[in-house]
Amino acid sequence: MSIELIGIIVLLLMFIVGSVLPINLGVLGFVAAFIVGVVFSGLNIDDIYSGFPAELFVTLAGVTYLFSIVEKNGTVDLITGWGLRLVRGNLGLVPWIMFLLCAILTSVGTLGPAAIAILAPIALRFAARYNINPLLMGLLLVIGSTAGSFSLLNPYGVIVNGVMQARDLPHSPGLLFINAFIFSIFASVIVFIVLGGLRLLKKRTAAEEDAASRAEGFSANENNKSQENGLTFYRGITLLGIITLVVLALMFDIDIGFAALGVGLVLALIAPKQQKGVLSRMPWSVILLITGIVTYVGVLETIGTIDYMTDLIAKVGNPVIAALASSYVGGIVSAFASTTGFLAAIIPLAAPILQDPTISSIGVVSAIAISSSIVDISPFSTNGALLLANVQGVKENVFFKQLLLSAVVVVALGPGLAWLAFVLIAG
Numbered sequence: 562m563s564i565e566l567i568g569i570i571v572l573l574l575m576f577i578v579g580s581v582l583p584i585n586l587g588v589l590g591f592v593a594a595f596i597v598g599v600v601f602s603g604l605n606i607d608d609i610y611s612g613f614p615a616e617l618f619v620t621l622a623g624v625t626y627l628f629s630i631v632e633k634n635g636t637v638d639l640i641t642g643w644g645l646r647l648v649r650g651n652l653g654l655v656p657w658i659m660f661l662l663c664a665i666l667t668s669v670g671t672l673g674p675a676a677i678a679i680l681a682p683i684a685l686r687f688a689a690r691y692n693i694n695p696l697l698m699g700l701l702l703v704i705g706s707t708a709g710s711f712s713l714l715n716p717y718g719v720i721v722n723g724v725m726q727a728r729d730l731p732h733s734p735g736l737l738f739i740n741a742f743i744f745s746i747f748a749s750v751i752v753f754i755v756l757g758g759l760r761l762l763k764k765r766t767a768a769e770e771d772a773a774s775r776a777e778g779f780s781a782n783e784n785n786k787s788q789e790n791g792l793t794f795y796r797g798i799t800l801l802g803i804i805t806l807v808v809l810a811l812m813f814d815i816d817i818g819f820a821a822l823g824v825g826l827v828l829a830l831i832a833p834k835q836q837k838g839v840l841s842r843m844p845w846s847v848i849l850l851i852t853g854i855v856t857y858v859g860v861l862e863t864i865g866t867i868d869y870m871t872d873l874i875a876k877v878g879n880p881v882i883a884a885l886a887s888s889y890v891g892g893i894v895s896a897f898a899s900t901t902g903f904l905a906a907i908i909p910l911a912a913p914i915l916q917d918p919t920i921s922s923i924g925v926v927s928a929i930a931i932s933s934s935i936v937d938i939s940p941f942s943t944n945g946a947l948l949l950a951n952v953q954g955v956k957e958n959v960f961f962k963q964l965l966l967s968a969v970v971v972v973a974l975g976p977g978l979a980w981l982a983f984v985l986i987a988g
Contacts, residue, residue: 563869564597564601564602564864564865564866565864565865565866565869567597567601568597568860568861568864568866569861569866571593571596571597572593572857572861575589575590575593575854575857576965580962583958585846585849585850585853586850586853586854587846587848587849587850587851587852587853587854588849588853589853590850590852590853590854590855590856590857591853591856591857593857593860594609594612594853594856594857594859594860595609597857597860597861597864598860598863598864602860602863602864604860604863604864608860608863609856609860611859611863612855612856612857612858612859612860612862612863613852613855613856613859614851614852614855614856614859616816616818617851617852617855617943617946618818618848618852619816619818619819619822620674620678620816620817620818620821620943620947621818621847621848621851621852621946621947621950622818622822622843622848623817623818623819623820623821623822623825624678624681624682624817624818624821624947624950624951625682625842625843625844625848625950625951626821626822626825626839626840626843627682627802627806627821627822627824627825627828628682628683628686628951629839629840629842629843630799630825630828630829630835630836630839631682631799631802631803632682632686632842633835633838633839633842634795634796634799634832634835635793635796636796636799636800636803637682637683637686637687637690638690639791639792639796639800640683640687640800644658644683644687645691651762652691652693652761652762653758653759653760653761653762653763654762655687655691655693655698655761656693656697656698656701656702656753656758656761657701657749657753659680659684659698659701659702659705660701660702660704660705660708660749661705662680662705663676663677663680663702663703663705663706663708663709664705664706664708664709664742664745665709666679666680666706666709666811667705667706667707667708667709667710667712667715668708668709668710668712668714668715668738669709669712669714670712670714670715670716671715671810671811672715672716672901673703673706673707673710673717673900673934673937673943673944674817674943674944674947675810675811675817676706677702677703677706677943677944677947677948678810678817678818678821678947679806679807679810679817680702681699681702681947681948681951682951684698684699684702685698685699685948685951685952685953686951686953688953688954689952689953689954690953692954693761694756694757695952695953695954695955695960696756696960696963696964696967697752697753697756697757697758699938699948699952699964700749700752700756700938700967701749701752701753702948703937703938703944703945703948704745704748704749704752704935704938705745705749706934706937706944707741707744707745707931707934707935707937708741708742708745708746709741709742710741710934711737711738711740711741711930711931711934712738713734713735713738716901717900717901717904717930717934718734718737718738720901720904720908721737721904721908721926721930722734722737724908725908725915725922725926728912728915728916730912730915730916730922731922731923732922732923732926733923736923736927737923737926737927737930740923740927740931740982740983740987741927741930741931741934744931744935744978744979744982745931745935748935748975795831795832795835798828798831799828802824802825802827802828803824805824806820806821806824809823809824844949844950844951844957846957847946847949847950847957847961848950850940850949850961851940851941851946851949851950854897854941855897855941858897858898858941861897862898880913880914880917880919880920881920881984881985883911883913883914884911884914884920884924884925884928884929884980884984885976885977885980885984887907887911887914887925887928887929888928888929888932888976888977888979888980889932889972889976889977890907891903891907891929891930891932891933891976892932892933892935892936892971892972892975892976893936893972894907894933895932895933895934895936895937895942896936896937896939896941896942896968896972897939897941897942900933900934900937900942903933904930904933907929907933908926908929911925911926911929920984921983921984921987923983924983924984924987925983925984927979927983927987928976928979928980928982928983928984931975931979931983932975932976932979932980935971935975935979936968936971936972936975938964938967938968938971939964939965939968939972940961940964940965940968945964945968948960948964949961949964
């Protein structure tokens with residue numbers, strides 16, 4: 562048996578053990594990385610450490626640290642109350658507002674993980690406060706990032722269109738963006754209906770009254786609590802800190818993790834006595850889980866498992882079937898690996914399909930691009946990991962399984978639907 566297949570089998574066994582036994586998957590991931598990498602593949606320890614996702618760790622730690630402070634001092638309650646007043650108490654509109662905000666951020670050039678890092682903490686705390694299904698909120702947020710990620714300004718769109726142009730292949734940047742946006746809306750409508758969004762549209766009056774009370778910090782019978790629940794000096798500084806984070810990440814392209822740690826440190830120095838228990842609020846078990854699995858996936862990349870999967874595309878003779886295979890390989894690999902890096906690799910590999918005059922190149926590239934991006938709901942991608950790290954109101958292991966099941970469904974159906982829509986029908 563080849564080492565590539567051994568790596569895949571071990572990965573499947575890890576998921577089975579993690580589902581049956583109360584053992585953190587991250588621990589399994591680190592141990593598996595050592596066994597498969599060192600014992601079976603002959604890698605050295607430095608190779609294993611090189612697969613550790615340092616950037617993802619800093620992002621998760623920084624964002625969750627900052628928003629642990631934001632949540633503890635009551636600013637999240639303030640923001641969610643204002644948000645509900647903005648939509649006049651209609652809970653069913655809130656997930657769509659988050660979808661739209663994320664789509665706008667990514668369409669103007671923000672990388673998906675940066676947009677999710679900014680919006681997920683507020684969106685998921687909002688969901689917990691008003692009993693909105695966190696899976697519904699999270700999925701619409703991540704799908705919203707896909708909706709805008711293939712604009713002319715976003716790095717995803719730049720990569721895909723750049724590769725197409727460099728190889729002198731027929732391409733349409735505008736059509737790629739429109740295809741991704743329409744497909745994302747279609748997918749979001751399905752998610753919204755399946756996860757109970759229609760019922761939320763009926764929850765309005767009570768939620769509006771509750772939101773007004775929370776936002777203003779006012780109660781006819783409890784006027785003395787308005788200062789406690791409303792806008793205070795420290796909460797005002799906290800809001801300014803969140804705005805600073807957005808500016809640093811979006812306008813100055815500063816790493817979102819380090820920016821969040823910096824803003825959090827300033828807030829901690831301003832009110833040091835309020836920092837007790839902040840670190841204990843951080844989801845360390847989730848951070849361990851994600852970094853352990855991603856480290857193991859790094860080993861799989863080093864030993865050639867990812868290349869093994871992508872090389873299977875070249876062995877498919879029929880261009881239509883090859884396009885379908887490319888879409889599924891994109892979906893499967895991107896659920897575990899970097900979407901940005903994979904797009905840069907898969908488009909050149911799919912060049913023989915794109916050059917075939919009997920098939921639409923823009924249809925094929927749309928199917929591959931969307932398949933590789935929409936699976937970022939996976940808890941092993943940065944976007945999915947950020948959702949998992951910020952979930953409120955449900956146990957982390959429960960939400961992890963929900964995200965994982967959703968990712969499996971999306972990987973199973975998403976690439977096929979994208980292929981059907983843009984290769985067979987639109988193409």
